[in-house]
Amino acid sequence: MPTVSSDLLDGVRAAGPLQLGIAPFGLVAGVAAVEQGLSVTHALGFSSLVFAGASQLAMIELLGADAPLAIVVGTAVVINLRTMMYSASIAPYFRDLTARSKALASYLLTDQAYAVSIARYGRDGETDRFAYYVGAGASLWFVWQVTTVAGALLGSGLPPEWGFDFAAPLVFLALLVPTLKDRASGASCLVGGLVATGVVVAGVPFHLDIIVAAVVGVLAGLGVESLGGDA
């Protein structure tokens, strides 16, 4: 009979290998915050209140560029829309939780916590699913907080000619590549990326590039899918 605490520890262990990706990502997010003139407390605020790497990194860059605040927040929402997909997919496993546990589960819902948990749920019906999920999610949360603060403390000391700001698009690149599963997602990537570049190069005001690219890119993916271009 699996116990609650052993399932919790299993979750922590399962998230272990993913921490190798979270840690440098967190450092980059911390460094980026101070490079854009934000404080260490702001960096920690982003990590604890938003707790969403890609969107917090994008928001930090938009704040640094003095983009309108509606665009900063709107871009974060668009980037985080993918977690709605995770929410839908994992919801059946959490339906019997209390409202408070559901709140914790929602707060901890990241790409990594989702991926680790859904893989386990598919394999094993005996697991205390919530304990396993919290083990994975909370340990990822902890490493994220520590590494963003470490990055923010380190950040102000880095020489600008080393170009550490380039680490941000590299993180996004590492997130992008595994999403390319078929022709339709490839079309979303290519069209989204090129539209965003076009918007930037054309000098369209208000930093609308990500929002516009997301809409056009998703339509491109749906278009290719409806043509039966899967494979």
Place this chain on the structure above:
Amino acid sequence: MPTGYDSATVWIVIALAGVLTFAIRGSFIYLFGRIDDVPPAVESALEYVPAAVFAALVFPALLAPTGDLAVSVGNEKLIAGALAALAAWYTERVLATILVGMGALWVLRFVV
């Protein structure tokens, strides 16, 4: 470029983004039981959000790092990014991607 926004404004942005992010994540976890299925159209649209969004965050930084289109071998970020893309493809690891990309950028900048 340091931001022109003051500290209080940044906190408002953080709080607002925090609430909205929580609402998105909690959406179906809370709704489930009331609507048992995600509308199929929503589901297939959401499926393409990650590729489109992450590409929108990557392409301009490589193809137009200064805001002007720069598709040439002289664009060190494009070359370094291409090598990092190979690393991402073969390792599927964030750390390896960062190391290859930053390493290539430094070689192009300080050695070549």
